[in-house]
Amino acid sequence: MSGNIPKGTRLFIGIDGGGTSCRARIEDDEGRYLGAGMAGAAATRLGIDSSIAALTRASLAAAEDAGLPAEALAEMHAGVGLAGIGRKGALEELMRRPHPFRTVVYANDAVIACLGAHGGRDGGIVIAGTGSVGLAVANGGVLRVGGYGFPISDEGSGAAIGLRAIRTALRAHDGRIGPTPLARELMARFNDDAFAVVAWSERATATDFASFAPLVLRHADAGDESARRIVASAAQQIGVLVRRLLEFGAPRVSLLGGLAEPLSAWLESDIGAHLSPPEQDAVAGALLLARRRAAFPQSPEEWSAIFETA
Numbered sequence: 001m002s003g004n005i006p007k008g009t010r011l012f013i014g015i016d017g018g019g020t021s022c023r024a025r026i027e028d029d030e031g032r033y034l035g036a037g038m039a040g041a042a043a044t045r046l047g048i049d050s051s052i053a054a055l056t057r058a059s060l061a062a063a064e065d066a067g068l069p070a071e072a073l074a075e076m077h078a079g080v081g082l083a084g085i086g087r088k089g090a091l092e093e094l095m096r097r098p099h100p101f102r103t104v105v106y107a108n109d110a111v112i113a114c115l116g117a118h119g120g121r122d123g124g125i126v127i128a129g130t131g132s133v134g135l136a137v138a139n140g141g142v143l144r145v146g147g148y149g150f151p152i153s154d155e156g157s158g159a160a161i162g163l164r165a166i167r168t169a170l171r172a173h174d175g176r177i178g179p180t181p182l183a184r185e186l187m188a189r190f191n192d193d194a195f196a197v198v199a200w201s202e203r204a205t206a207t208d209f210a211s212f213a214p215l216v217l218r219h220a221d222a223g224d225e226s227a228r229r230i231v232a233s234a235a236q237q238i239g240v241l242v243r244r245l246l247e248f249g250a251p252r253v254s255l256l257g258g259l260a261e262p263l264s265a266w267l268e269s270d271i272g273a274h275l276s277p278p279e280q281d282a283v284a285g286a287l288l289l290a291r292r293r294a295a296f297p298q299s300p301e302e303w304s305a306i307f308e309t310a
Contacts, residue, residue, distance in 0.1 A: 005034070005068070011075055012294070013062065013101070014286030015055050017042025017082040018109055019130035019207055020258075024058035025283045026066050026076065035068070037061025041207060043083035044090045045149060051082055052097055059100065073100040079290030080104060081112030081282060083131065084149060105293040109282065110135040110147060116285030117254040117278035124250030125278070126241045128234075129257030130210040132157035134241035136250035143248045145241050150206035156237030158210030158259055164230045165216045166201065166209070170194055172226075180226040182219040186212065217262050234259075235266035242271050254278040 005011075010029040015022065022042035026034040038061060042054035063072050078101040085091055085108050094106055110133045114125045124136030124143075131154040133147025150159040165186060172183035173194050190196040200208075219227035242253050255264060255275055264272065 005066075010077070010294070011072070012287050012290045013059055013073070013076045013078045014112070014283040014288075014290060015042075015058060015078060015080045016109060016112060016282040016286055017051060017055050017058075017080065019043040019045075019083050020210075022054040022058040023283055024055070024062040025287065026062050026068075027287055035062045035064070035066025037063070037065055044087055044094075045084045045206070048090065048093045048097065051094070052099070055080060055082075056100060074102060076101050077290045077294040078102075078104040079107070079112065079286035079288070079293065081107050081109040081286050081289075083109045085109075087149070103290075103293055105289055107286075107289055108135075108144075110144065112285035112289060113256055113278075113282040114285065115288050116280040116282050117256065118252065119279050120285075120288055122249075122251055124242075124245035124248070124253040126238055126245070126253060126255050127257045128156055128158075128238050128255060128259040128263055130158050130207050132160070132238065132241065132257075134245050136245040136248050136253070138249040138251065141248075143245065145244045150209070154206070156234040156241070156259075156263070157206075158213035159206040160209075160237075161216050161230055161234050161259075162209035162212035164233070165212050165227070166197060168226050168230065170197060177226070180219075180224050181222070182216060182224045182227045185215065185219070213259065231263070231266055235263050236268075238263055239267055239271045242267075242274065246274055252276045256282075 013024055013026045015024045019041055022039040025036045037058045039054045039057035042051045044051050059073055060070055063070060085106060110127060113127060114135050114137055117125050122138045126134045131150060134145035136143045146153050154160055169183040169186035171177045172179050173187050216227050216230055220231040245253050253274055
């Protein structure tokens with residue numbers, strides 16, 4: 001232990017492993033911040049080995065920031081939220097792998113985001129980032145909407161926006177629609193070679209497609225009609241998720257993720273009226289989960305099964 005942390009202090013680490021980055025934060029039993037760290041994407045679609053490697057790197061970086069040795073992870077109670085943990089077999093494979101912590105509970109990243117946004121109380125969240133998903137905890141029940149992964153789901157997400165932009169650029173390149181500033185800039189990035197776009201798309205991940213979302217938003221703000229249609233459609237899809245959570249009984253809904261702020265301006269006014277800012281972030285939700293796991297020591301399989309597909 002660090003000389004600044006008394007021996008015997010219980011330590012908790014919360015980890016938010018998303019499709020773009022992985023964040024970890026360490027607190028003591030009194031909720032005092034000790035350190036934080038980051039690593040690359042940890043979504044299970046990239047492979048369980050990659051997920052574990054990313055969350056381990058983020059945890060080690062947090063320990064270093066806290067002035068703790070790497071072996072201190074073995075004394076920490078961990079709550080880990082991972083994007084895509086509901087994928088078939090993902091949780092089972094995670095549970096079979098060794099981990100560096102004293103205890104660990106795995107959950108869907110939307111679960112920890114909802115716990116953090118509402119301090120563990122009833123509420124809902126819609127995440128609009130690389131992917132998208134809606135989740136609500138209300139009246140003793142849990143509802144998940146969407147978030148089944150790109151490209152079959154994740155409507156309104158950065159990846160979906162990027163995919164529509166690429167399709168628009170290819171249609172403009174063929175002359176099926178008129179040229180637009182968005183289409184010209186996108187095709188210029190591929191040297192105006194449609195088959196270079198095809199080759200890129202065959203290897204591209206959701207994160208790669210989502211990297212075009214800021215470009216689309218910029219052109220939408222500048223008045224490009226094709227970009228405006230793409231962004232308006234994305235906002236409409238996010239609105240559908242919010243409405244479903246309200247129907248379920250969520251007393252409040254928070255919009256989260258990298259696209260939350262830019263898309264909020266495109267939402268219908270009745271949707272915006274039901275949104276409230278999150279109280280805390282997803283890592284805080286993961287820490288809350290870690291504390292609950294330490295206080296009620298069921299088996300890790302029982303704990304993680306509760307939150308796997310929620």
